[in-house]
Amino acid sequence: MTLEEERKYDVSPSFVLPELAVADARPAARAAVTLTATYFDTAGLRLARAGASLRHRVGDALPWTVKLPTAAPGVRQEISLAGADPTQPPEALTWLVAALTRGSPLVPVAVLRTRRQRVDLCDAAGTRLAEVADDTVEVLSGTAVPRTFREIEVERTGGPAELLSAVEERLLAAGARTGGFTPKLVRALGAAAAYPPDLLPPAATLPAGARAADVVLAAVRGAVARIVAHDPLVRLDEPLPDGDTAVHQMRVGVRRLRSDLRTFKPLVDRRWAKPLRRELGWLGDLLGAARDAEVLRDRLRATAAADPAHPTDDRDLAALDTVLAARREQAYADLLAALRTRRYLALIDRLTAATRRIPLTPAAAEPAAQALPGLLARPWRRLVRGAKGVPGAPDLSPTAPDVDWHQVRIHVKRARYAADAAATSGDRPARRLAKALARLQDSLGEHTDAALAARTWLALAESHPALASTLTRLAEHERTLATTTRATYPAHWRKAERKGTFLSLRV
Missing domain, CATH: 1.20.120 (Four Helix Bundle (Hemerythrin (Met), subunit A))
Known part of the structure; x- marks a missing residue:
């Protein structure tokens, strides 16, 4: 998994790319390429509306790619895999977006052909700091091209954030327009892809005079967002940038939601909340077993290093770590198996629905x-x-x-x-x-x-x-x-x- 950080700009067909020698970066043009990508989504565009995508792009070494949104605009998680069949997404990627699709079938929803002219921005040693892509995009419908648009993407590949701002200044001066971060797929699909996502995010702040119902909904949305956002990261089993783990964060979301439903018991329909808490308990136990194994491995190393006067034999430490690693691997395998069940998808479906409507009691109107x-x-x-x-x-x-x-x-x-x-x-x-x-x-x-x-x-x-x-x-x-x-x-x-x-x- 890699983090993709980029900025996008709308430009006219006659736009001329300006000189990009900025902030000590040296531009180096690359040969133009033509990229044809087929995007897969549910019939209701659940991925696109959530800011995610799954595509197959001809010519890439790893042709299948999933992009997942993050909290930062313009920053997405990118996961690419090989796959022999261009008409069938790899199973691993299908499950990677399962918390968003909730098991609905994935079908082709758009085919885009992009003529890309790239310019690398490099330092004096030739290290690439950023890439500027000048894309002319054709939306294909069979052999017809009903729509074309052009945009500039500037992606940071190791350089400082200030470099992107310097490039942006040049582009805007040349006539480019900032229009927010809108993926190509969303532009190609139009209004249908711009509808609100199924999973509604919590409000940043509640209005003055908010009702108890507003607080309940905000709490539920926050916890569900944490669970769903960390689902694919749990499946990837990669550490988070801050050193934490996705298993831990997903478990926090589950525990918080169970606790909130308990706290809000007088405000929430018991017939709805009780079975939901039971299912969250099932998921929480699986996450807890994996998390406890993670904690024990970390503590083994930390405790052994905390007593330099009595150093632990390296062979003993390695043997113990092997035992704990096996325990964690089994707990993690059990968790992954559960995440691939209908029971889990049904739970996610219920949680997603809860971000839109919660059965409440009359007391919630206070x-x-x-x-x-x-x-x-x-x-x-x-x-x-x-x-x-x-x-x-x-x-x-x-x-x-x-x-x-x-x-x-x-x-x-x-x-x-x-x-x-x-x-x-x-x-x-x-x-x-x-x-x-x-x-x-x-x-x-x-x-x-x-x-x-x-x-x-x-x-x-x-x-x-x-x-x-x-x-x-x-x-x-x-x-x-x-x-x-x-x-x-x-x-x-x-x-x-x-x-x-x-x-x-x-x-």
Whole structure:
């Protein structure tokens, strides 16, 4: 997978490409080429309307390409594969866009023939920094050409962002027009491809006087967007640019949505929400198994490196990593198998529909400012008082078993998600509480990870006696980390408790 960053410009048929020797970059023209691409989509253009595409382009070394949108305009993820049959997309790419197509058949929807004149912008050493493509595009219908348009694409291939701005200045001075980032396919298909996507994004801000229903919809849209956006990245199994993993982010989306549906229980039709939470739980368990295996591998390396006075034997470390890698591979295989089932596609279909309409109760019509504090008070009350044998956050003892610490963390997370949701309506006390709870959640998360690792190392010591000495030492180190985290807990909790003072009358 690569990131494609480009800018597009509309130009007239008579446009003359200006001199492009800018910002110390040297232009080098390349031979013109003709590219013929067939685009595949659902009958309802689900991919195009979502800003994605799947095409076969004659002449490319890897002729099949999927492009997926990102949050940044003009930046898309690009994945290319080989494929012998130009009429049938490779199965891997079909599944890569399954969260958008939801299993609907892919059919040819457009054929574009592009006459491309390229100019590379290189540094003094000949390294390519950017590519300027002058494209004349013909939309084909059999042998007829009902529509033609011309555009300039400027793609960054390693140079600084300032280079694109310098090129843009030259192009605009020569008569080019910026028109936003509109893919060729969307221009070719016209109005049908410009309809809103099936999966509606959350609003950036809620209006003053928003209803509780608006907050529910915003929360659902945000969580579903996270799940769907990370679906193809989970399938690719590549790390994210910030070092995180797609499995982790998709799991966060699932957990947040389950928690929000729990928080908004009085506002949402139970007959709709209960089975949806059950299916999210199924998916969350699969993601959790893969994520736990990721965390354990990371902690193995980190813990081994954290005690230089007692270095871990490289052979022991390699043997343990092999064991954990196999565990992660099995969990990941189970996850991938689930993502290729009708059950999963049905879940995604329901989530997509939920971004448009949610069955609500009459209470959802209340102003958010009136409804949300009471809803936030419920998870806050569980956190403060405890529930079902779990101690309340103020009563959590340094000697309590790991399970109690983990359960308190779950209550912290639920209260935090509820505060996040309330904050979307402009509730400043809720926003401050959410930030404090996030810090507390991070601290308790470190405890959970350390405790899980310690138990895992001791369990592996029993099944791998040759590695028992190393594993016991690693487990001791993790227990020390867990104890340290427990010691810092009271200070973190007091800060969160102060931020939750505005809820005290409701508790």
